[in-house]
Amino acid sequence: MSKYLFEANYVGEGIKGLMREGGTSRREALVAALKTVGGSVECFYYAFGETDVLGVIEVPEPSDAAALSLMINSTGAVRVRLKPLLTVEDLDAAARKTPAYRAPGQ
Structure with a gap:
């Protein structure tokens, strides 16, 4: 299993959805999404400032992480970085x- 640090920011309607549904609901949505690729959440935290949410996830393969990132980012409601x-x-x-390896100019 591969571990990834995730950082995410809610965008536009995503912010409204977070306010309406609450943080627990969004964590549960991530847990459910990860289960579809055989992964899990190790930790999940909300923050304020440059990053809205961060944590650590575990997935079987890098392609699973990429698929999840693509799916989440495609919604336009959340911008996630792994x-x-x-x-x-x-x-x-x-x-x-x-x-x-040869460095530039050498």
């Missing part, structure tokens, strides 16, 4: 790899 999360072991494995 960031893949790596464990320290994932980073250790990455640090042991030696990909070839």
Whole structure:
């Protein structure tokens, strides 16, 4: 299972829907959507300022995360951004790899 940090902002009618339905209803909607791709919510928080809602989700495959992001963003009511999360072991494995790369101008 892959974990993703999600950040979301309600837009236009999405703000009105949130005010009408409340936060619990929107979390339940995310839980239901994630179940359709075999995923789950690890944590879900509302905030104020630059980001309206954030948390961590878990999905089986990156394509599941992409499908969910596309579906949510296509509504025009919420703008969601996903960031893949790596464990320290994932980073250790990455640090042991030696990909070839040439920096610009070198």
